[in-house]
Amino acid sequence: MRPKILAIIAAILFGLIYLQAPSAGTRSPDLRAELVVVLNMNRANPLRGEIWLMDLKGRLVRRITKNNYHEESPKFSPDGNKIVFVRNMGGIVPGVGLDPKYNEIFVYNLRTGVESRLTKNNVEDGHPEWSFDGKYIAFHSRRNHPEGKATLWIMEADGSRARQITGFQSGDISHLDPSWGPDGQWLAFVNYREENRYRYSRIEKIRIDGTQRTVLSSGGKFAGSSGAEKGEPLGDMDPIHSPDGAMIWSARRLNDGLIHLFVFGANTYYGGKAETDMNWPVHPDAVERSPQFSPDGRRILLTRSSPKAGVRNRQLVLTDPQSSFRRYLTAREDWDMWHPSWHPFAQSAAEKESNGTLMSYKAGNAVGVKTILAHNGDGRSAAQRLKTAGAVRLTVSAVQPVNLKSAPPAAYEVGWKLDVAPERVSSLTVRYQGRLHGEDEVGEKSLLLQLMDWGEKSWVTVFVLPEASGDRVKIQHEIAPAHFISGDKHEVKLRIVAFGASIPALEMDSLTLDVRRN
Known part of the structure; x- marks a missing residue:
């Protein structure tokens, strides 16, 4: 009887485990975690970002990393079970800060807690982005270039079989920040350029086989670019596709030192093409970056700071595609947050709000x-x-x-x-x-x-x-x-x-x- 009883108990336990285990495509173990962000609570060390999970009420749910390194650019996998991110493996260089050549790409498994390293180079690998089927990761890298200029690359989800996507054209300096289009066949990216001793950045796109490279925006070229010998160039950065793929949102650095969100079509740039400033007029003197669409397309997540108003820490902010409001998910002067991203099954709660009071x-x-x-x-x-x-x-x-x-x-x-x-x-x-x-x-x-x-x-x-x-x-x-x-x-x-x-x-x-x- 004893073996039979043990078999029954084992079957019951197996059934309980099976019922409790989330299947592929379901939410990650952190049921309330709608977002993943980089957070720094230590003012004494502004270069020490750690990865956290949050909900849409501005509450911290779970800390993912806790170490002596700096992390950034976290993104959920399409099934919500993993997070790809960048870790700087070096120390702080005097007068430079974090040396990006020590940036490497890692993946954290939310189910098992196991961390895997995908890249190992003596050059910068950054801004990883999952493909929509979870099979590939796009990123930029400074490998294979004698001057260390960055180009776009794609690798398998386990870090193998990396291949270069973009090559340089006249005036190109670096290709950064890839963003997958909804059809999985295109990558939008930032092209930092120099023309007639003026530097600026614009958004372009390219097919993942390296063909049909297309210019999408004017960037800072006609906004009055800064000289090549000066600081940050004017123009576009942080591109993201709208859910239907028709529009591109980006952050654009302007002459006055501010950074506004801009939106324009995902079609070829031409003189007179509409590029709309989505700045919020209630408190306009701000720096807004890293726009990210919610899975249902009804909300946009971004970071916002106001250096001219003395508020340099980046706060997490929610808006809609019409840019009609700004809701601070975090509004604490002692928190600095950046590189937010949505869980693939997160609900923006826009419908509940519209039906609420x-x-x-x-x-x-x-x-x-x-x-x-x-x-x-x-x-x-x-x-x-x-x-x-x-x-x-x-x-x-x-x-x-x-x-x-x-x-x-x-x-x-x-x-x-x-x-x-x-x-x-x-x-x-x-x-x-x-x-x-x-x-x-x-x-x-x-x-x-x-x-x-x-x-x-x-x-x-x-x-x-x-x-x-x-x-x-x-x-x-x-x-x-x-x-x-x-x-x-x-x-x-x-x-x-x-x-x-x-x-x-x-x-x-x-x-x-x-x-x-x-």
């Missing part, structure tokens, strides 16, 4: 309102709890202005109790309109928004207005809910902080929290 909470119906006054001239501080009714008219200031190089800030704190559970919220939008008074010169006053992170029990800065150009201030900032809604009381706490050389006065005409519910 929008609820507005004004400062007048807040749970608690607290005004924290800046330090008085005698060094004392004061705090008081206020009740507001109807329209908000609240001034925060000190009794006497103090002429210090950096005066203590004035802050206004408000909390709302939401009528919806955190898991049903897709976004929060803070809308503020008011005045920032003070004796400072124009540009010396600043304002920032902070939200309570209930997971860390600490305030997190989510928006910075470093230099107010006048007294009037108007802010509209949309973010993912992350951990900004308490799980028990469904509460959101906001703090508005004003800075200045002298103690500023903060006056609010309106303050609203919009909650988008699925």
Whole structure:
């Protein structure tokens, strides 16, 4: 009887294992992981990126790498079970930073946790991209060229049988950042060029057999290119096909130092071809890069920073193909994120949002309102709890202005109790309109928004207005809910902080929290 019983137990266990094991083509073990990104939480070492999985609410799900190397360019395999990425195997070179010649391509298996190295060269191998059937990986490499110029290559998914796709034409410097077309027969890429001592970059495409190379964009050639002896050339980078293959999105470096998203047809470039600037007019002074379409084509993931506004860290942002909004999936000044990519079976939640509702909470119906006054001239501080009714008219200031190089800030704190559970919220939008008074010169006053992170029990800065150009201030900032809604009381706490050389006065005409519910 014992062998028979053991056989039955073994059969039951096998059945349980079989039922629990995900089959090919199903989601990876990280069921909530919609995205893979590179994240650096260490300000002291900006060249130390690690790979993380995230969800669309801005929450970290799982850390993939943890080592002393720098990783970048992660991409899910078509079945969602592997991640290909680049690791820099060298150290930091003084005056140079990370030497790209030590960049090698690896694959991480999400099921087994096993890591495999695909390339091993003394030259740069970068920007790996899976083919849609998962059999091949396109990448750029500086191998086989006497001057170390990069060209496009394709290899088997296990790293074998690498072959060169592009060759050089007159004026070419390097071919970078390959992107597969939806039909699997074309690669879009960046061609860095030099013409008449001017450097610029444009988007081209080529068939995977190396034929029919075609120019798709003007790049920076007609935007006023920078000299070859200067820094970064103007023009296009980070190309990505729309899901139907008809359009190309890219990031374009402009004369003013900003980088905007542009979109144009995937057909041959000609004089007068439409190239549309998809910049967001609400906060236009930004650097936007790495656009990535969601699998359903209804959302675009990108990175956004605002160096001119003092916000150099890259944040993860969501928009739509019409570029009608910007939702910050990460809005933390202590996080730097780049090279985002979608899980192949991720849902953009666009349909749920369109069928959902929008609820507005004004400062007048807040749970608690607290005004924290800046330090008085005698060094004392004061705090008081206020009740507001109807329209908000609240001034925060000190009794006497103090002429210090950096005066203590004035802050206004408000909390709302939401009528919806955190898991049903897709976004929060803070809308503020008011005045920032003070004796400072124009540009010396600043304002920032902070939200309570209930997971860390600490305030997190989510928006910075470093230099107010006048007294009037108007802010509209949309973010993912992350951990900004308490799980028990469904509460959101906001703090508005004003800075200045002298103690500023903060006056609010309106303050609203919009909650988008699925």
